[in-house]
Amino acid sequence: MRLTASPCTPxxxxxxxxxxxxxxxxxxxxxDITAGLIHRAALVAREDDSGVPDLGPTATLRLDRPVGAVTxxxxxxxxAAAGTAFLRVDDTGAYAEVAAPAMADDGTPRRxxxxxxxxxxxxxxGTMALDGTTPGAGALYRLDPDxxxxxLLDGVGISNGLGWSPDGRLLYxxxxxxxxxxxxxxxxxxxxxxxxxxxxxxxxxxVPDGLAVDTAGRVWVAVWGAGEVRAYTPDGVLHAVVTVxxxxxxxxxxxxxxxxxxxxxxxxxxxxxxxxxxxPEAGRLFACRPGATGLPVPPFADQPVPGRLPLAGQxxxxxx
Numbered sequence: 001m002r003l004t005a006s007p008c009t010p011x012x013x014x015x016x017x018x019x020x021x022x023x024x025x026x027x028x029x030x031x032d033i034t035a036g037l038i039h040r041a042a043l044v045a046r047e048d049d050s051g052v053p054d055l056g057p058t059a060t061l062r063l064d065r066p067v068g069a070v071t072x073x074x075x076x077x078x079x080a081a082a083g084t085a086f087l088r089v090d091d092t093g094a095y096a097e098v099a100a101p102a103m104a105d106d107g108t109p110r111r112x113x114x115x116x117x118x119x120x121x122x123x124x125x126g127t128m129a130l131d132g133t134t135p136g137a138g139a140l141y142r143l144d145p146d147x148x149x150x151x152l153l154d155g156v157g158i159s160n161g162l163g164w165s166p167d168g169r170l171l172y173x174x175x176x177x178x179x180x181x182x183x184x185x186x187x188x189x190x191x192x193x194x195x196x197x198x199x200x201x202x203x204x205x206x207v208p209d210g211l212a213v214d215t216a217g218r219v220w221v222a223v224w225g226a227g228e229v230r231a232y233t234p235d236g237v238l239h240a241v242v243t244v245x246x247x248x249x250x251x252x253x254x255x256x257x258x259x260x261x262x263x264x265x266x267x268x269x270x271x272x273x274x275x276x277x278x279x280p281e282a283g284r285l286f287a288c289r290p291g292a293t294g295l296p297v298p299p300f301a302d303q304p305v306p307g308r309l310p311l312a313g314q315x316x317x318x319x320x
Contacts, residue, residue, distance in 0.1 A: 001239065002243065003241070003242045003243070003288050004288065005229075005245075005286035006288060007245075008285040009057070010055055011284075012268055012282060012283030013037070014033075014267065015034050016266065016267060016284075018030055018069040019210075019252065019253035020072070021253060021255040021263075021297060024072060024299065025072070026042065027058065029070050029072065031067045033066050033113075036062055036063040037062055038061040038062075038063070038067060038089065040058045041057045042055070043255060043261065044056040052288055052289055053261055053287060055263070055287070063093065066111050067081070067083075067112075068111060068115060070089070073300045073302045074121065074299045074302055074303045077090050079300045081112035081113075082112060084110055085097045085098075085099065086123070099143055099147045099148075101149045108130075108137050109130035110127050110128065110130060110137060110138070111130050112125055113126050114159060114210055115162070117298050117299065117301075118164060118168070119164055119168040120168075120188060120301065121145065121300055122142055122144050122301065124152070124171075125140075126160065126162075127159055128156070136155040136156065138158060139153060139159070144191070145302055145303075152192070153173075157178065159175060160176045160208065160209050160211075161208060161221065161222070161251065162174075162211070164213060165217055166215060168186065170183055170184070171183065174208040174211060174221065176207045176224065179203075179207050181211065182197060182199055183197060199236050200219070200221065200238075202221065202223050205225065207223070208224075209223070209224045209251055210250055211251075212252050212253050212295075214231075214292040214293060214295065217234040218231045218233055218234065218240075219231065219232045220242075221252075222251050222252050222264065222265075227246060227247045227249060229264055242262065242288055244264055245279070246267075246283070246284065247275075247282070248266055248270070248282060250267050251264070251265045254292075254295070260294075263285060263287050264286040264288075266284060266286065
C-alpha cells in the first residue's frame with residue numbers, strides 16, 4: 001500500500017522531531033532540536049476536501065539548549081529531554097532540571113535525542129554524540145516518576161525511535177547507526193529490557209529514525225534519507241509506504257481524538273543549497289490518514305504515587 005502525505009501550515013524548521021499527541025489538551029507537540037524550540041499546534045480542517053487535517057500553530061517555547069524530545073506530564077506541564085538533562089517546563093517556557101543521567105567523562109559532547117513514555121508512564125530517552133559521528137557514544141535511559149535514572153542500553157550510536165506493542169511487552173527501538181529497527185522484550189511492571197534482536201532492516205537507501213505503533217501492532221518507521229515512512233507488520237514484513245516530499249524524514253506520530261491521523265516531521269539541517277532548492281518543503285510537517293489507528297501515548301506519570309517519592313525537583317523554582 002502506498003500513500004502520500006500532505007504538507008501542513010507550520011513554518012519549516014531546522015531539525016523538527018518528536019511529534020506526540022497530548023490528548024489532555026487536544027494538541028500536537030514537537031521539537032526543533034538544534035533551535036531549542038518546543039512547538040504546540042491544534043488539528044484544524046483544511047480548505048480543500050482531502051479529509052486530512054492541517055495543523056494550526058498555537059505556541060512556541062524556546063529553551064537555552066538543544067531539545068531532543070518533549071512529552072506531556074500527568075500534572076499538566078511538560079517534560080523535556082534537553083541538553084544532557086530532563087527538564088520540567090511550564091507554559092511560559094520556564095524550566096527546572098529534575099534529573100540527569102551520569103554520562104562518561106571522556107571529552108565527547110553529548111545531547112539528548114528521541115524519547116517516549118512507556119505504557120506505565122515512565123520516560124525512555126536516548127543520547128548521542130553532539131556531532132553524531134562518535135561510535136557508541138550514546139545510551140538509552142529510563143526516568144522513573146520518583147526521579148531515578150537507570151541505564152538500559154549503552155554503546156549506542158544514535159538513539160532514536162521508541163514504541164511499544166499493544167500489550168506493552170515488546171519495545172521497538174531504532175539505533176540509527178545500525179540501519180535497522182530492533183525489538184526487545186519489555187517488562188511492563190519493572191521497565192526492564194532483555195533479548196534484543198533485529199526486527200526490520202531499512203536497506204541501503206535510508207536509516208531508521210522515529211517510529212510509532214498502531215493498534216494492530218504495525219510499526220511505522222520514519223526513514224531518514226529516503227523520503228518515506230514505512231510500516232511493518234508485527235513479523236517485520238513491509239505493509240505500507242508513505243511518500244513524503246522531503247528526504248530527511250525524522251519521525252511520526254498518530255494524532256487526533258481518534259488517533260487516526262499520522263503526523264510526520266522532516267528536517268532541513270545539513271542539506272546543501274542545491275538540495276534545499278530541490279526540496280523546498282524540507283523541515284515542514286506533513287499529515288495523512290493511513291487507514292490505521294495509533295496506540296494512546298500516556299503522559300509522564302509525575303503525579304504522586306502511593307509509596308513512592310514525588311519526582312525529584314518538582315518543588316524547585318522554574319527559571320528561564
